[in-house]
Amino acid sequence: MSLPYTILILFIFSTSSSYLIPLAHSKIARLGISSKTLKNEPDGSTQKVDESNLKMYYFNQTLDHFTFTPESYMTFQQRYAIDSTHWGGAKANAPILAFLGEESSLDSDLAAIGFLRDNGPRLNALLVYIEHRYYGETMPFGSAEEALKNASTLGYLNAAQALADYAAILLHVKEKYSTNHSPIIVIGGSYGGMLAAWFRLKYPHIALGALASSAPLLYFEDTRPKFGYYYIVTKVFKEASERCYNTIRNSWIEIDRVAGKPNGLSILSKQFKTCAPLNGSFDIKDFLDTIYAEAVQYNRGPNFWVAKVCNAINANPPNRRYNLLDRIFAGVVALVGNRTCYDTKMFAQPTNNNIAWRWQSCSEIVMPVGYDKQDTMFPTAPFNMTSYIDGCKSYHGVTPRPHWITTYFGIQVYMINQISFRNTFKLNLHSSLYLLSLVLIITRLYDPCFTRVEYLIIGYKIFFGIFLEFLDFLCVLLEFFLHHQIVVRIFLGLYHQV
Template identity: 55%
Template sequence: MAKFRFHIRYFLLLLTAAATASSFKVPRLSIYDPRHHLAGGQTSTLTAAAEGFEPHFYNQTLDHFNYLPESYLTFRQRYFANSKHWGGPGAPIFVYLGAEAAFPHNFSGGKSFLIEIAPSFNALLMYIEHRYYGESIPFRSSEEAFSNSSMLGYMNSQQAIADYAEIISHTKEQFNAGDSPVIVVGESYGGMLAAWFRLKYPHLAIGALASSAPILYFDDITPQDAYFNVVTKDFRDASETCYLTIKKSWAEIDEMASKPYGLSMLSQKFKTCVPLKNSTSLTDELEDLYASAAQYNAPPSYPVTQICTAIDGFGPNNDTLGRIFAGVVAYYGEKPCYINEPTQPSETDGGWDWQTCSEMVMPIGFGNDTMFGSDKPFNLTKFSDDCRARYGVAPRPHWITTYYGGHVHSRSSFPSIYL
């Protein structure tokens, strides 16, 4: 038992190092690179089936926090277990908490990390899919589940971690693993869930790895421009020239757009899929591109380096927009067209949009000291109006810190009273 405690302490030390090394990054919190094409090659993956993950379904309670008749409805929630290296009752259980995406059929990042270390700890591995994603859909179909705010109202972090608590308890019973210590693991939004799970269910998990988990990006605890300051630093560290080119490109885009036929020239310059109606659609997409490149700046592609190499290596220095477009091509690869590409909204996009419009209200903006041009602070009023227009509900910007904490308050105490 002493040897096992040593291994667990060592594992937690590894978790701390991994979490500390992770960059503090946000907007769409999925751990999966949004590009369909990685110009620099795909990251290596491990196939879930080949690694011994067996699918299971649990009849999950729709609403854990009310006693209304409809609260007792159930849905099939998918989870996976891998006992390939498990040492039996008493050996640890590592649980990867699903975030805003379906269960992946191949593994990379934190999931492959757990597969690699499982033999050393004789660990049982689990992956639990988040409600409303993948095959863990309440109601009869995704269309019904996402049809309106009444159906989407059961989709929040509190319900999600309660789901995880039920499935972990069920699995421990099934495997006769009542004495097995549990460590929950997550990345990005999943990392937030891991931290909050440990906070709310300490009797079920002895530790949590919350990697790249922006749990303090709520209620103005963290400065609004912190995220884009990190993005800017990533590009500036890669190349000062690249950073300066991006920084001055915004004014040149606006200047060209203001000219007669300027939007047509910009559409041609950037090979847009449909003609630009304003410059904002172009600048918004470039902002997302740079943010995604920084957020997923990992080997082997290192997209920030790819973009800056293309920008710095492009033709004449006075053709700023030509250099910016070279960076776009480096990021996406050769395509018939780039900006305003018609796409079908994914399950992840729709689900995360609801979550940010309800509880996950992270005030992210940027100031003049970033590479993103003029000051663009987060506007809660406009954000709330947009959410009301889409869903008929208003965001609750203070709920996360009310429920999970975050603000540092002075400690209170009370005297001991003996009767």
Template identity: 50%
Template sequence: MNYSPKFPVKWVKFMVMILSIVSTGIAAGWTDIPRLSPTRGIIMEDPDLLSSAAVSDDLQTCYYPQTLDHFNYQPQSYGTFQQRYVMNFKYWGGANNSAPILAYLGAESPLNVSLTAIGFLNDSAVSFNALLVYIEHRYYGKSIPFGSREEAFKNASTLGYFNSAQAIADYAEIIMHIKSKLRAFYSPVIVVGGSYGGMLASWLRLKYPHVALGALASSAPILYFDKITPSGAYYSVVTKDFREASESCYQTIRNSWSVIDKIASQPNGLSTLSMIFNTCKPLTKSSELKIALKNMYALAAQYNSPPRYPVTVICRGIDGANETQDILSKIFAGVVAYGNLSCYINQQTNESETTEGWRWQTCSEMVIPIGIGNGTMFQPAPFNLTSFIQHCKTIFGVLPRPHWVTSYYGYKTYSPEIW
């Protein structure tokens, strides 16, 4: 049977809206490539927001027996695991009306986070009578191969099935399964994702054009590989955000790093810094403090959205400090404004599955060379590929493939410097 897509005129309007959306995405990190989740800022700034949010009764949780390895015919490749996806039929116009399907592609976090944090999908579903589908990324949440998280993350052999190519094949298979099950052969599919999820959306549309009519890839740094995008572009945007919020705040941050270095070089300097910043445990080196501050600024810029506008919050704290206070006391006032805690900088935290999973992804294929160039409010810190490769080899015993993404998915222009 020929299933040529047929859809109403108002769906064309949605495609036009997608093409008009422009978004800039940034992330934070120093030695590790930063996470790119569209929901991390909500979790970091208000952890109770998501945990207390009621999951709609309209959501139906399903599991699909997903193929372990889509690209190999060895016997072990035919193994399966239960991959979670969730559907919301509340607004769907039905298969008989060729009503559209919006498929949210889960990024590097459990699916339950996205269900309560991504409002764009619900708004669009109302306007276009769309079926909402949320699909969890393999190795996150409840979509764990090999029976348990412990087995799945056991070593590089079990983690070897954990990559973007397998993930988008998962999504394609589930989407086709849903369309077949619902007999929604003429319902156009738009895949949606933010940051890393946006990269997956664009790549799925590229690799599986018969599955998705279009992709909305918000804040997706698909060209931040090799030397296509300048390495320091990310922190230039962070700096721009703070400078636009407050010139004096920007200058204070920019001047603070040398003061930290000066104090750290003095006898008992680390104790002094620990006291100034009310650290949860004594600093053992000044880089602990500088990395924490840099990550805070970058995270604030990445999620500088209403109603809180965290960049403005930090700058108000810094600018609002007593003028007679020293520069680091002003910086600490910004830290407190960002999150009023009992102690700061080096809190004891348990490594989440998201952190562990993203570390593997960046040490295998997601080698995004984010560094810090000159002319920002930070101290220069170029991305060092040699050190990064050695770091990953130490952790996982495997070497990253920094050119794989551009080889497999392509890139905008050819630059001989890439190779």
């Protein structure tokens, strides 16, 4: 399978001072390095993680890094893990690779990521994995019940606090191992990739560089893409199979038509084998929409998820005549598996992780995702900021700050022409390659979280002649698709030249 990639260079010249809200027209598949819902997904990772080399620790973390009120001095236990098996030691200034946790528990992250395990031994690196506050076992206020109960306790859950947590732990690790001169490369995927890039911006004295996979750094109100999340979902399905695309496109009207019949919701419930009666056609449409989004967002081999869904939708089984909704249901079974019944709310269960992420998406990680008119596989329903804010206020009692991320992290956006390359390499992480002040970001061109047609350069200064000087360097960067360790070697090479 040939995948087009776009390679571009982004520079940030940093100085040394330095469960989703279920609202109509404002939904996005959860970020994350792997699907948290489809545990038995087709072609899912079956790699067994050897934890014998991992040592778990708990760091006495400060609740509030940015105020000096009595409550801010409260602490909680933050979980992190270290693998020192292949570390070259402090005397050799051997590197430290630090995985910055995202909206998931450390346990599931360890099972999903392989970059550190693959490259640590080759680089003689110390491997550090840090769990994000309010996820997994890292719960302030003593328990998840207390930490997640209301806006007063959830108020300490934000990106700035998480970055400060990581800074404190990494400095603690360097002190623990007496390795003041070992360079640190921070690594993350999706939301964790955003954190890795932001960490390099805010803490350049701690992290030499960062690698961010599929980090939607520009998907905010101030940098809203012209073609959004569901445009990419549509594009991927259409290129996979025009027939499949048309079937899905026509299914929404058919669902509404059946729902409008006497006992229509019961008919739909039976058709899709739902575990509970449907309250309206929206229930099944929202479920299907998430199925398609998950298939694209976590599309991976050896049998790519979108291809599996479309093959099932397009199939012509012997001795049976499929109607349109039969085909749609076959696509669901192909991705989710054969079950006795299907929970239409399976992607929005009130787990601790979903509750915490819902707070983040209702406070500062406000991504304007809707169904725009060019997203032709879906009925048009643009993102509505007013209804989004009203929904968040109703649920949490607080108003989202849609401009805060771009304000706090100081992103300035400029336009740049794209340089396109075609290749046949396949990436595990749902992830065009760009570099910003020793931050390397990887993302598939068809990643719905990164959707700019007019690719962007971030930074305080732009060097328009940079491409001629860096053509040879770009060729070297292409090797990244074959040898991931080149990323770290680039950073370490620059470090040793200082």
